[in-house]
Amino acid sequence: MTATESPERLLEDLNPSQREAVTTTTGPLAIVAGAGSGKTRVISRRAAYAIETGAIPTDQILLVTFTDKAATQMVERMAALGHRGVMARTFHAAALAQLRHFWPSRHDGAAIPAVLDSKLRLLVPLVGRLPGGYRFTPAKDIADTIEWAKVRRIKPERWVAEGADRAPIPADLFAGVYRNYERSKREAGLLDFEDMLVQTVELLEGDREAAALVRSRKRWFSVDEYQDTNPLSERLLELWLGESRDLAVVGDPDQTIYTFTGATPEFLLRFAERHAGARTVTLAENYRSSPQILELANRLIAGGERGALRATKPDGPAPSIRRFSEPEAEVRDIVAWTRAVAESGVAPAETAVLVRMNAQLPAIEDALTRAGIGFTVRGGRFFDRREVREALRILRKDRPAEQGAALVAAVERIFVEKMGLDDVAADAGSEGRERAASLELLLGIVEDLAAADPAVTIDAVAAELDRRAAAESAGQIDGVNLLTYHRAKGLEWDAVYLPSLDEGTLPIRQAKENEEIAEERRLLYVGITRARRLLVLSSTSRKPSRFLEALETARPPRRAAGVRVLPGAPMATAAAAPDDALLEALRRWRRERATADEVPAYVVFHDTTLAEIAEERPRTLPALRRVRGMGPMKLERYGPEILAVIEGVE
Secondary structure (H helix, E strand, O other), rough: OOOOOHHHHHHHHHHHHHHHHOOOOOEEEEEEEEEOOOOHHHHHHHHHHHHOOOOHHHEEEEEEEEOHHHHHHHHHHHOOOOOOOEEEEEHHHHHHHHHHHHHHHHHHOOOEEEEEEOOHHHHHHHOOOOOHHHOOOOHHHHHHHHHHHOOOOOOOEEEEEEEHHOOOOOOHHHHHHHHHHHHHHHHEEEOOOOHHHHHHHHHHOOOHHHHHHHHHHOOEEEEEOHHHHHHHHHHHHHHOOOOOOOOEEEOOOHHHHHHHHHHOOOHOOOHHHHHOOOEEEEEEEEOOOOOHHHHHHHHHOOOOOOOOEOOOOOOOOOOOOEEEEOOOHHHHHHHHHHHHHHHHHHHHHHHEEEEOOHHHHHHHHHHHHHHOOEEOOOOOOOOOOOOOOOOOHHHHHHHHOOHHHHHHHHOOOOOOOOOOOOOOOOOOOOHHHHHHHHHHHHHHHHHHHHHHHHOOOHHHHHHHHHHHHHHHHHHHHOOOEEEEEEOOOOOOOOEEOOOOOOOOOOOOOOOEEEEEEHHHHHHHHHHOEEEEEEEEEEEEOOOOHHHHHHHHOOOHHHHHHHOOOEEOOOOOOOOOOOOOOOOHHHHHHHHHOOOHOOOHHHHHOOOOHHHHHHHHHOOOHHHOOOOOOOOOOHHHHHEEEEEEEEHHHH
């Protein structure tokens, strides 16, 4: 800041709520910041204002961000405001720096252990030694559950009592893997990601001298994305604060989408209860999206925890809700829409297609490739996924000799016996669902090839898969963005397409409890609020997502102004629930069949497949084949028996 400048310059272009947040430089403060409300500007301006008004010296500030990238950007923002030297770090980076400082003096001069780059390095061999079909459980789902346990400080010996219902495998098996993982890590002299926080918390809880030194260095804190704080990072924050009351937290409970990792919005929602005298400032003016898009977002959340977002941008085109009778028609529309958007002047890099799972992307990638439209996949390519690479390796090694439909059955048999398709892993967790979806997609490609050429061989299949992998790799250029909702958090584009808003996809089939459904709703909210001007939502199912009903429901004047519904095939307006009597009958049949075949029940079918059968009530073998998880081999083996069960519950 030059001698002629004043802190007031930091307030000139702020709205009243932003100004209130920036000028509240002492005491506990909760900033509830809606999507596109300028929270990053507020965080940086508030720190600069506190320095320039003498509320806090530069070197006593810690700005806590959610990612390393956000920390770097915050440091750059502070420098642009004239304040170099302000520290911005993630919880983990700040904790690791503190551990490095204290470790040698607390461990007889020894250096701090190296940080494990990925839990999978230790977990993959441990999971591979699990009994039966559990060896197919994705190691990442085990890793995610270990993370969930560690952020709650649940040790392996307490798992069965305190976390059994969270495990992707039986509690005793998980406890054993967790215990062996911790032992392997210690023997290798490593720390994992959560250990950075666990060890720092234990240090500051048990060492008064260390705690006093840490608190003397930093005493003014600002925490971004506070809705995604977990119990362990919250405890670390408490220890950093000590007696200081200078804490500001920034977040949006309506954008909480990481509860599966242990995050909870409760710390934000109850901030004022836990910090006496706390002020709460709500940022509800949106500087990103058109009024029409915000009207849709507000209707979905129905006010949410923060209240409705208010538009500041000029009117734009009405969002479009489109209905298709088949997935292929939807993919064709994505291609046509992408071309139309480009012709209207929107750069491809300012266009995005968002999906619930990565396994939904290959069909879109293939269509864009054939249409000559460039794209970029954020967060990893389909053919780079571990299970896809392994599947292709196994198919080349086994080289089934069958052709056509017989080849499809042979490939499915290989996926079941050697990769656990249709196994318990499909119900384990997010990675298990992705893994099963990836294998089912590969099987679907084989089925399509067999339908086009009844004499297709494994060599032809492998060649086609190689072609698609090469096309996907070549597509990694500056073009249309393809990514999941989770990857899209914090990003924005001029034009956004949200396909496959169907029951079982969004909300995902495994979401059963109220909070799980609420998180799926928040995912769609995040997707909608990524768009600035152009937005399309679509469904391909006779059971569209229950969230679409909320967006199409009555309030005619507002609907007419804000949403265009394009008709397609007739679709149900509410999600059908499984027939309880039929579902129970199917489970009885599965128990009897599993006993007769001397196999675990999940080898016959897992619960999600039975639930879909109970919802759909198929009456013919072709209809039954369309149920997810019902491959040709299972259809041949169990199809007539299942149809008999359905007929018997009429």
